[in-house]
Amino acid sequence: MASGNLLHKWFPTAERPLVISAPMFTVANGALAAAVTKAGGLGMVPAGMDPSATSPHLAALDEHLAVASRILAESDRSSGSAGGDGILAPLPIGVGFLTLLATPEAYRANALPVLRRHRPAFVWLFGSDPAGYGPLIELFHEAGAEWGIKVFVQVGTVEAAREVVRQGADVVIVDALRGEDEFREGRGKEVAVVAAGGVVDGRGVAAALALGADGVAMGTRFMTCPEADSSSFVRNAILSTSDGGATTARSSINDAIMGYPTWSNLYAGRTILHSGLEDIANGVPIERVHESFKTAMSEGDGKRMITFAGTGVGLAKKLQPAGETVHEVRAEALAVIARLKGNY
Known part of the structure; x- marks a missing residue:
């Protein structure tokens, strides 16, 4: 022990x-x-x-x-x-x-x-x-x-x-x-x-x-x-997010949306909610979601940015x-x- x-x-x-x-x-x-x-x-x-x-x-x-x-x-x-x-x-x-x-x-x-x-x-x-x-x-x-x-x-x-x-x-x-x-x-x-x-x-x-x-x-x-x-987007997203239980979700698909290998169902990263997860839930193919993510990255579209964060994210309140x-x-x-x- x-x-x-x-x-x-x-x-x-x-x-x-x-x-x-x-x-x-x-x-x-x-x-x-x-x-x-x-x-x-x-x-x-x-x-x-x-x-x-x-x-x-x-x-x-x-x-x-x-x-x-x-x-x-x-x-x-x-x-x-x-x-x-x-x-x-x-x-x-x-x-x-x-x-x-x-x-x-x-x-x-x-x-x-x-x-x-x-x-x-x-x-x-x-x-x-x-x-x-x-x-x-x-x-x-x-x-x-x-x-x-x-x-x-x-x-x-x-x-x-x-x-x-x-x-x-x-x-x-x-x-x-x-x-x-x-x-x-x-x-x-x-x-x-x-x-x-x-x-x-x-x-x-x-x-x-x-x-x-x-x-x-x-x-x-x-x-x-x-x-x-x-x-700066990630820092602002974390500091502005409250109630991580309601504003975050676990998914094994987040890395694939960003272009990294897809994780097995054994593991699921938690992120602040974003449009890519909504697309996947609505049946949009991962290839299209990935392309939308890349476009969002180049245009600064915050709705599609991916910020990994735990359920305690609402307790992080300062730089x-x-x-x-x-x-x-x-x-x-x-x-x-x-x-x-x-x-x-």
Whole structure:
């Protein structure tokens, strides 16, 4: 059984309660990740979904990690200094891989050299059938054994969580955690649980901890930070949206509308409502919806823009640097916990 200190044993720069910035493709970057880590959280950078030899995603990953490393090297939390044995400590940054397309061989040939160059503390895997993560988990564990890399896997159900624990995941990221964390017992190893989905402020963090999480991952709140690569439209859409339960919807078709591979029905991204989803519901072919999206992008038609956001989107109300966000959310969570302890 994992203890509440497990994540902090693995990631000693992190403070409690632990806040992780999600590896948002096209949004997260080295500056955002470093700011979160410097504030006592764990920052992440995206690796995209293309690990081919000429992948622009891996080229961007290389730059993201280089930027994060440079920023952290200038702070007291730098992980780049050598220890007494002369071995470099891992970079306290995570890398998020969208695994829906690639093979272990492609990762071995093209992604692992980038990881070995920068030594990130962990990787986050998302997009495969839960039964198929074993080879990737083994691959990343072996590649990063020298610096103790950890493997996070994001899932959406308790059964999927049990499956990835059986295959060797160190951390399970659970969307919509409901306290059903008996899947921690697996393969005789310690497993940590991170809650994701709808967490935007300290109240959400406190609730996730009460349900058994060891930490939380946040995406929507960090999309409005100045360090993020979000467009002005995305920032404005998030800040102007209220009641995420009524103004957002889950669909596996959003990426296809934008021209990316269609996700399986196992996964569905949540977005602020847009005209493309209405078209799909009315039977408009995906090819036409995609063309309409491209036209909207060139013309600035907000009705067809796609903004990924969780159900807590209505709680994101201000532009705020990432480090300040981490400090504020942590302080709110601790205040809630203290108040509850005093009342009961």
